[in-house]
Amino acid sequence: MGRNFYERDTRLVARALLGQVVTLGAKAGRIVETEAYLGLDDLAAHASRGLTPRTKVIFGPPGHAYVYLIYGLHLCLNLIAEPDGVPGCVLIRALEPVAGLDGLSASGPGRLTEAMEITRKLNGADVTRGPLAVRAWPTPRFDIAVTPRIGIRHCADWPLRYVVKGSPFLSKGGSG
């Protein structure tokens, strides 16, 4: 997964990430659910507030991780899309356990960061080089469903959520 994979429209990246694998140490999980967060026009995106110390990663070069704490107790993992200087990121919402996650659930943004033991130290990390990395994964074939995003207050009807149709590892128990 080179940097050019991420250097394009956020929605294309969100869709293309389905089926790929996130690895960290001995742990690995296949991405089955993502959401696209756009730029200034997307009021649900942190980047809509402009360039701040918090959002500078989103405005930075593609192929990096954006990790933040939400509601005081849950971390969320995002991957930066779009060329350097253009805001856009993809929230990873659910993983299918592949290795090192036996007995753990990774269905949900907070749950997957806990299962993968992702920390805020990984904010800004380059996922094309690791230790947190996204790798291409041989997947036979799967259908993709597009639905509105979950759990947001603004732009809640925008169809920017991408899921592997029928996967039992999606968050919120739905199969899209």
Add this chain to the structure above:
DNA sequence: GAAGTGATATCCT
């Protein structure tokens, strides 16, 4: 349906 939790942005001095 409601609560718990802490970092952040945006006010106000």
Add this chain to the structure above:
DNA sequence: GGATATCACTTCG
């Protein structure tokens, strides 16, 4: 420097 509102979640009723 300080106070307040907001938040892309999970768990327990």
